[in-house]
Amino acid sequence: MKFGVDYYPEHWPEERWAIDARLMKEARINVVRLAEFAWAKLEPEDGVFDFAWLDRAIDTLSREGIRIILGTPTAAAPKWLMDKRPDMYPVDEHGLTKGFGTRRHYCVNHPVYREYSRRIVRAMAEHYRDHPAVDAWQIDNEFGGACYCQSDLEAFREWLALRYGSIDKLNEEWGTVFWSQTYRDWDEIILPAYAASDGFSQNGGGARMTTPFNHNPGLQLDYQRFFTDATADYQRLQIDEIRRFSELPITHNLMGHFSELDYYKLAEDLDVVSWDNYPNNMWGKSSPASVAMAHDLMRGVKNRNFWMMEQQSGPCGWHAMGDTPEPGQLRLWTYQALAHGAEGMVYFRWRACLFGIEQYWHGILDHDGIGRRRYREIAGIGEELEKLSGLFVGAANPNRTALIKSYDNEWSHRAQPHNLRFSYGALLDQYYRAAARRQVGLDVTGIHTDLSPYKLVMMPVFNLVTEEIAAKCEAFVARGGSLVLTFRSGTRTWNNRMTEKTFPGLFRKLAGVELEEFDSLNFGRTVPVAGVFGEGTAAQWCDVLKLTGAEPLADYAGHYYAGTPAVTVNRFGQGRVYYVGCDLDDAAAERLLGYILEQEGIAGAIPPQAAAGVEAVSRRAADGRRYLVLLNHANTDALVKLQGRYVDALSGEAICDQAALSPYGVQILLEAEGV
Numbered sequence: 001m002k003f004g005v006d007y008y009p010e011h012w013p014e015e016r017w018a019i020d021a022r023l024m025k026e027a028r029i030n031v032v033r034l035a036e037f038a039w040a041k042l043e044p045e046d047g048v049f050d051f052a053w054l055d056r057a058i059d060t061l062s063r064e065g066i067r068i069i070l071g072t073p074t075a076a077a078p079k080w081l082m083d084k085r086p087d088m089y090p091v092d093e094h095g096l097t098k099g100f101g102t103r104r105h106y107c108v109n110h111p112v113y114r115e116y117s118r119r120i121v122r123a124m125a126e127h128y129r130d131h132p133a134v135d136a137w138q139i140d141n142e143f144g145g146a147c148y149c150q151s152d153l154e155a156f157r158e159w160l161a162l163r164y165g166s167i168d169k170l171n172e173e174w175g176t177v178f179w180s181q182t183y184r185d186w187d188e189i190i191l192p193a194y195a196a197s198d199g200f201s202q203n204g205g206g207a208r209m210t211t212p213f214n215h216n217p218g219l220q221l222d223y224q225r226f227f228t229d230a231t232a233d234y235q236r237l238q239i240d241e242i243r244r245f246s247e248l249p250i251t252h253n254l255m256g257h258f259s260e261l262d263y264y265k266l267a268e269d270l271d272v273v274s275w276d277n278y279p280n281n282m283w284g285k286s287s288p289a290s291v292a293m294a295h296d297l298m299r300g301v302k303n304r305n306f307w308m309m310e311q312q313s314g315p316c317g318w319h320a321m322g323d324t325p326e327p328g329q330l331r332l333w334t335y336q337a338l339a340h341g342a343e344g345m346v347y348f349r350w351r352a353c354l355f356g357i358e359q360y361w362h363g364i365l366d367h368d369g370i371g372r373r374r375y376r377e378i379a380g381i382g383e384e385l386e387k388l389s390g391l392f393v394g395a396a397n398p399n400r401t402a403l404i405k406s407y408d409n410e411w412s413h414r415a416q417p418h419n420l421r422f423s424y425g426a427l428l429d430q431y432y433r434a435a436a437r438r439q440v441g442l443d444v445t446g447i448h449t450d451l452s453p454y455k456l457v458m459m460p461v462f463n464l465v466t467e468e469i470a471a472k473c474e475a476f477v478a479r480g481g482s483l484v485l486t487f488r489s490g491t492r493t494w495n496n497r498m499t500e501k502t503f504p505g506l507f508r509k510l511a512g513v514e515l516e517e518f519d520s521l522n523f524g525r526t527v528p529v530a531g532v533f534g535e536g537t538a539a540q541w542c543d544v545l546k547l548t549g550a551e552p553l554a555d556y557a558g559h560y561y562a563g564t565p566a567v568t569v570n571r572f573g574q575g576r577v578y579y580v581g582c583d584l585d586d587a588a589a590e591r592l593l594g595y596i597l598e599q600e601g602i603a604g605a606i607p608p609q610a611a612a613g614v615e616a617v618s619r620r621a622a623d624g625r626r627y628l629v630l631l632n633h634a635n636t637d638a639l640v641k642l643q644g645r646y647v648d649a650l651s652g653e654a655i656c657d658q659a660a661l662s663p664y665g666v667q668i669l670l671e672a673e674g675v
């Protein structure tokens with residue numbers, strides 16, 4: 001298993017490198033990622049390449065048996081390059097240029113930047129072709145969101161021309177007859193940047209909208225799609241250069257829940273997904289379920305295991321520091337990632353830097369280069385993984401339930417969230433948490449995924465829909481799968497127009513319901529709901545439903561539609577479709593999901609009441625062995641009640657009835673033979 005660190009030899013005197021390499025080796029580190037921000041050192045002048053220092057660093061590391069993941073350095077372009085063409089800097093929605101001084105200061109669509117990128121990547125790939133220490137490549141670093149410069153405008157027009165074929169078709173799909181937005185030619189197309197009716201003030205106090213802009217929804221959605229394609233194209237440019245010289249695996253480090261790019265598409269050209277996980281930094285603390293969900297999504301991006309490319313290993317932040325990870329937490333985070341599908345573990349960063357905006361971003365060693373508690377903990381994990389890697393590499397999460405995340409839908413919801421307090425991300429998170437509290441493992445993935453292995457598929461608020469998607473869902477349910485749909489499903493076409501079909505549009509047959517009307521709940525108004533899950537409260541949205549085949553599972557208990565169905569179930573072929581017509585408070589949502597899981601015969605890895613604060617993940621190793629990973633996210637002892645017999649994979653001890661976990665403790669329990 002790759003067990004490594006992100007290392008910046010260019011930040012330290014050469015005399016130090018050998019000490020670092022030795023300390024790494026002693027901590028069982030076997031891989032380092034290098035060079036992803038070192039463009040100015042690798043090409044100090046236009047066309048003048050210097051790989052000698054990096055060669056020496058690699059030699060020093062490989063003398064200790066450490067292998068290399070090489071990053072292409074394009075996320076941090078040198079000043080000499082940016083001075084050549086100031087129009088390569090990114091431009092924001094308000095037309096303001098984002099200048100030099102940090103990183104990611106470029107536009108993926110700028111032809112000159114693309115050529116310079118191609119050249120440095122080609123030079124690097126050629127120089128390191130067949131290098132015995134290099135194991136993999138990382139493209140750029142954490143691709144980000146959209147830009148609004150002239151190069152984007154030109155590329156967007158070309159992208160639209162390819163997509164729609166004729167300007168009339170585009171006008172029809174976007175509905176540009178509205179407010180005289182008709183375009184006569186591709187050259188008239190605009191970017192969805194600041195426009196006359198846009199204003200932050202229009203959002204209303206406390207609104208949750210993340211975009212203040214009021215552009216045509218078709219234009220907005222297509223721009224997001226375009227930007228993913230443009231980024232994937234820039235990434236492909238780099239992949240093509242590497243592939244001229246190397247067949248090694250190529251990755252890019254994604255950012256978990258980050259949703260500006262469609263990660264399913266971005267990852268199509270990658271061999272392996274990797275991602276960067278900082279659960280506890282100056283900007284916030286992620287709940288264990290949110291981190292678990294991010295891991296599950298990262299696994300779902302390619303429906304394959306992934307690598308951690310940056311796993312937090314110290315207190316971190318830019319202007320201030322987040323909490324110091326407590327004893328045991330680094331190990332807990334490591335095993336949480338492994339349990340959810342990581343099969344490579346690279347920590348950020350080896351040593352806290354003495355300069356730059358990340359001088360507070362601590363890693364394994366402190367500023368003084370001394371390894372203390374965190375170093376010892378990492379070394380301990382390294383030792384354990386030498387024994388356990390066979391359980392994690394190639395292992396599967398044999399989940400029977402999928403939660404569908406759609407970036408297209410997310411973008412549509414973000415531009416027009418139906419109700420000002422609605423958030424697609426928050427609703428998905430609520431469904432995930434409800435399953436997590438019942439210890440039910442989920443695959444978080446896209447609707448392109450083969451649904452046949454699943455018993456239950458949840459696709460909340462899937463408002464953009466195509467005939468193909470509806471047909472896929474119908475086939476899945478007809479064959480015996482069960483589907484969860486919710487309010488605002490099937491309300492739009494794939495290009496973000498409202499459908500003229502009666503809601504829930506293309507899902508009507510499946511759901512066995514039709515909307516009579518709906519009610520967006522505002523300014524603190526709530527509606528009580530009661531049914532199979534007990535009582536709950538809607539606070540954002542209520543569909544008023546007419547049953548056309550479905551049966552009610554819950555009714556509204558207030559407002560003018562009291563007594564009408566809020567949640568329904570419909571038999572369709574061999575399967576069932578649940579339609580959840582309203583949002584619910586967390587407790588009710590959890591009970592509703594509990595009811596659905598029970599109906600579908602889906603049990604958690606351990607019973608929900610087995611232990612509070614402990615996450616249990618059920619896995620199957622590459623050799624077929626079944627095991628449980630128990631993760632105590634609390635800093636208090638925990639006892640987990642178990643059914644069945646297990647063997648502790650580390651101590652070899654037999655475990656029956658219960659497992660005792662220390663604060664932040666982890667246990668990996670192999671199912672004992674014959675159970």
Ligand code: GAL
Pocket residue numbers: 141142276310348358361
């Ligand atoms: C990541 C990034 C790293 C480092 C780290 C700490 O997002 O990839 O290069 O900056 O955050 O801020």
